[in-house]
Amino acid sequence: MAMRKPIRLQRHRPLRRKLGLPVWADAFLRLFAAIFLVFMVVLIHWSDRDGLIDNHDGVVSFSDVVYFTMISITTTGFGDIAPVSDKARMIEAMIVTPIRFAVIFIFVGTAYNFIIKRSWERFRMSRIQDRLKDHVVVLGFGVSGSEAVAELIARGTSPDCIVVMDNSEDRLQLAEDMGCNIINADATRDESLQDVRIAQAATVLVSAGRDDSSILIVLTVRHLAPEVPITVVVRAPDNELLARQAGATNVINPVRFTGLLLAGSASGMHTADYLSDLASVTGRVQLVEREARPEDIGRSLRELGSGSLGLRLYRDGRAIGYWEDEAQSVQPGDMIVVIRPTPECGPGVL
Structure with missing residues (x-):
């Protein structure tokens, strides 16, 4: 996608010039x-x-x-x-x-x-x-961005609630074919992000293909939308801290995650399979984050009223595991990470 990139050496390319006219x-x-x-x-x-x-x-x-x-x-x-x-x-x-x-x-x-x-x-x-509110903004529609959009749609997110920004017409055409709103613009510019109502978004997914570009985009988004959650993909471990300092809520390192899957498969033949099952809506189970419901209040994280299997809750910015004392009584306002079966594989517990 269009962004300010440092000068770098490239292989030989045929001499050409822009043909566009004012x-x-x-x-x-x-x-x-x-x-x-x-x-x-x-x-x-x-x-x-x-x-x-x-x-x-x-x-x-x-x-x-x-x-x-x-x-x-x-x-x-x-x-x-x-x-x-x-x-x-x-x-x-x-x-x-x-x-x-x-x-x-x-x-x-x-x-x-x-x-x-x-x-x-x-x-x-x-x-x-006028209709953009609580929408998902995807900045970069490469491999990671397109897979994220496909997974969001598979999980029930309406394409009308997804806005894709990129500078490649071919990639934008793919997003448009999926039913998403698209815009050919530079995600590092304030006016581009304001055009997609970034401050009213429910979440922002950043996958620019380069760590420096992704971090610059995160800085720009955080400047315009101080409260909106931002998830960014970075590939170099050294850049994970920089991405968080730039304002990213979640930082995903695909290389590190692949290493975790490889290590899991080495210690058990079914571990990696189950992790992939959790990450995809096409699996038998889903990993879901939701707010505590009235039927959960006062219950242990292990025995939620909805029938879901609670793994972790977040309270006042702290992550609390199901084995800790604080997890023995769910409180209003807690955010809970649960495992639930997909509708095709089990009862419709939430």
């Missing part, structure tokens, strides 16, 4: 093309002026040709000047008519691109922004 240049080229086509028709009509008749004075002057060209191209057709010879009529039908369509398409296309399309896009963006 708005004023695009409009000028369209206008020049239309004028050129009109000028071509004027020359054609002037060269065959003997095939035209002027019902006013009988003389076809150059100004008459220009006048006839304009009313002909705009399909006005007053009838005061008209082609009368077979040659003039064939020229009008075979040459002037295609040029007339081309000029009309140029002006219609220009009006669409610069007025209708932009106004419609602004209207659509405004409508989407």
Whole structure:
């Protein structure tokens, strides 16, 4: 995704340059093309002026040709000047008519691109922004980001509540095909994050592909949304502390997690399988975090009223295991991490 990156050495790439034109240049080229086509028709009509008749004075002057060209191209057709010879009529039908369509398409296309399309896009963006609240913002739609979105949707999150920001049109197309809201923008810029209502988001997932870029994004998000939870993916262990200092609520190191799975499989053949089962909605069990419910209050973490298997609770910023004394009585406001079976594999306990 687009972000401020340090200069680095790269392999040889073919020499190229950006082909995009500024708005004023695009409009000028369209206008020049239309004028050129009109000028071509004027020359054609002037060269065959003997095939035209002027019902006013009988003389076809150059100004008459220009006048006839304009009313002909705009399909006005007053009838005061008209082609009368077979040659003039064939020229009008075979040459002037295609040029007339081309000029009309140029002006219609220009009006669409610069007025209708932009106004419609602004209207659509405004409508989407008005509904953005408690949504999930995914900054970076690479391998990790796309897998996270697919898992969120599989767990029941509506794609309408997911906003994906990236600078790759191909990756954004994949996100759009999944039903998500998308935006091609730089996640390190304040205005880009404000466009997706970052302060009203339920959570932010950052996976920029580079640790330095991800940490810079976390800093920007935390500046604009001091209370929103941020989860970031970093790959270097040294950067985990930096990510937390930047404001990340959760830091995920895929390399470290892979190592844990490998170590678990070495100590037991089913450990890694169960961990993968917990992490995915397609497994037989799910690892879920939720707030303590009325039926849980006063109960032990091991015997929750909902029937879930409690593993850990968070109280006043502290993590408390099920074996600790504080976990013998769940209190209002506790956040609980529980294991529950998926609906297909067991009763619908929550």
